[in-house]
Amino acid sequence: MNFLSQDKSSSRPNKAIIILSLWVFAILLLGFTFRTSLDEMITVWINVEEYSHGFFIPVITVYFLWLRRHELKFIEEFKHSLPGLVIVFIGLILLILGGLATLKTVEQYAFIITLTGMFTIAFGLPGLRVGAIPLLFLIFMVPFPQFILNNLSSKLQLISSWLGVEFIRACNIMVYLEGNVIDLGIYKLQVVDACSGLRYLFPLASLSFLCAYLFKGPFWQKVLIFFSSAPLTIFMNSLRIGIIGIMVDNWGTEMAEGFLHDFEGWIIFLICMGLLFIEMWLFSRLSGRKVAFNELVLIPTEWSGDTKQGNPDIRFNKSVFLLMLLLIGAAIASHNIEGRKDLIPSRKAFLNFPLQLGKWEGRNDYLNQYYLDVLKLTDYVIINYTQPESGNHINFYSAYYQSQREGVSVHSPKSCIPGDGWQITQFGQRDFPDFKVDGNALIINRAIIQKGDSKQLVYYWFQQRGRTITNEYLVKWYLFYDSITMNRTDGSLIRLITSVKAGENIEAADQRLQAFIKDLIPVLPAYLPGKNS
Known part of the structure; x- marks a missing residue:
């Protein structure tokens, strides 16, 4: 009898290793299926400063899910995985449509949807409720299409230029504004794409989403904390432009160039973060809670679970094989689509x-x-x-x-x-x-x-x-x-x-x-x- 019980207990770790291996293979298969869209997204993170924070987004998501791992339970019955399979199917259809339309942004959002579906297959709808916000946070790693960035940048340039000129005029300095060109007489400041504020807006929006998630307060306060990132960015970027204009008027054109110009950008971003925390502190006071600054954003203690509790049982779910078949089919379809070339009509030069x-x-x-x-x-x-x-x-x-x-x-x-x-x-x-x-x-x-x-x-x-x-x-x-x-x-x-x-x-x-x-x-x-x- 002792030998039998020993055999059963030793088989459990082996079974867990096999199940985990299947899921690791499914995740690798997911990466292979979306390889071109993920590669392009990482290229944007490396080359476009507005999205240089993209590397941190998946790391933070994994960290939050790991913290709450004690709340996640592997599902065993096939019927409980059906919602996840539906989500995966929707994601893979979007991948194929995005490939046909050569829109990498659609493919990148399809990746997040498919990953969410895989998470639901593993842990069911109760698990999705636990991981919904960390998984939703992944949308901040997807770059906007270029035409949206261009339109957004041009609008922010004009708003920042106008507010910046108002700051300069408030200091009794004669200045003339023509579109996004600030004429100080001795020097013309042109508010270009790099000064539009997008470099602050996207990282600050990601940060404010996290702060709203962890902030203990009513839902309406969380919504305001998140959406306040846009006006904060516009206001502080305009103030930066105004300060540069004042410094140029007093100390010369070198104030608008080189290291000092870039360093001012970092200072303004840190001030934006400080204002975001002040906003949360005011909200906590409004709710009748006296919370110290260092306690405004804290990871809830209940997320760590019972320290004596072991990791959840790893159960086998046959739907993982259907998931793999869907991913393999999508990978083949995506590969064939990549080889398809646009029809180029004939025309005169x-x-x-x-x-x-x-x-x-x-x-x-x-x-x-x-x-x-x-x-x-x-x-x-x-x-x-x-x-x-x-x-x-x-x-x-x-x-x-x-x-x-x-x-x-x-x-x-x-x-x-x-x-x-x-x-x-x-x-x-x-x-x-x-x-x-x-x-x-x-x-x-x-x-x-x-x-x-x-x-x-x-x-x-x-x-x-x-x-x-x-x-x-x-x-x-x-x-x-x-x-x-x-x-x-x-x-x-x-x-x-x-x-x-x-x-x-x-x-x-x-x-x-x-x-x-x-x-x-x-x-x-x-x-x-x-x-x-």
């Missing part, structure tokens, strides 16, 4: 674009190499057209992308216009039923922009595989849809600009651009492929 359009005579212009590196376009054309008899001028620009994969896509003028001091004073859409593109009426964005006394009228639209689109987000939706249904992601931007002369009615400028479009539309199809190209 912009090098041959006519310099004579009706009565308009053109002269080529070119982009600086810096902008070419940023835009990553396939082909482009810039021509300054003039009517000799009237002296009217129109700047025509079109950028063409034969494949708009992740990080390579059309840039919206709405994000770029506010640079160099230009401001959008009026914005809207117009449609022209008489102008047809692939049989559809032309719809354009119309903007009036101003810089000092100078005023310009801008028309632009996105011509994407036979569609004329005015909304940047709709461009992304059709890119997703067409990459799946047509296996094409080519597309282009068309932008026209004309100066509004002093005393000229804006309607005259409108008529000038519309007359030019009438000559332009018949020429475009050879250079910008349509739906059936």
Whole structure:
């Protein structure tokens, strides 16, 4: 009898090792299935400062789950794992759709969903309730798509510039603001992407989420703690810009450059963290609790569980084999999708674009190499057209992308216009039923922009595989849809600009651009492929 009991007890560790080995293999299989999207995400963490905190996010998630491991129990019955299998299936479908649409962000969110499903398969819905917040925290490691970052950065630049100028003016310093350019007379400060505040916003948002999670207070206070990270970042970044402006005015331009400029950024981030803790301290006082600063964010003692309690039983669940089959199938499908290449329609190069359009005579212009590196376009054309008899001028620009994969896509003028001091004073859409593109009426964005006394009228639209689109987000939706249904992601931007002369009615400028479009539309199809190209 002693030998029998000894055999049974010794078989339990062996069984646990086998079960754990199966789960380790499933996790490795998950990493292999999502390898390309994970590799791209890590590349962003390394190269983009706004996401350099991404390495810490999974580590923190694992740490919190480990702390609460005594609350997790392996499930044994197959039926209890069904919710997890459904979540895994949804995640893998998103992976395949993201691969077809060449949207790595969709694939990266699919990874988090699939991982959450695997966690649910192992520990069931009770375990998911324990691990929901740590797993949700993983969304902060996924970089936003580039077009969202560009739009967000441009808006934050303008807000930070305006507030920064108000700080400078409060110190009785004469300053003039043109868009994101702060003119101090002796020096012009340009609030570029690096000064937009995104470098503070993303790490601070992650930190505030953790603080809200660990903060002992009502749910509404937790929500406010998290969402306060955005106004805190904007306010402190604007203060930093204002301080730099004041220092430049008093001690010279070196105050806005080099080590001092970067060091100020670290100081501002630390102040943001301090203000976040002050906010939590005030909330605790409001709730009638006198909590010391060092006790505002504490890991609950109950998470450590009973120190005498051993690790939970590791039970076998047959659903792990079905999970592996799903992951293997998704890995094969993902590999086949990666080998699929976009259909590249034939077209004429912009090098041959006519310099004579009706009565308009053109002269080529070119982009600086810096902008070419940023835009990553396939082909482009810039021509300054003039009517000799009237002296009217129109700047025509079109950028063409034969494949708009992740990080390579059309840039919206709405994000770029506010640079160099230009401001959008009026914005809207117009449609022209008489102008047809692939049989559809032309719809354009119309903007009036101003810089000092100078005023310009801008028309632009996105011509994407036979569609004329005015909304940047709709461009992304059709890119997703067409990459799946047509296996094409080519597309282009068309932008026209004309100066509004002093005393000229804006309607005259409108008529000038519309007359030019009438000559332009018949020429475009050879250079910008349509739906059936």
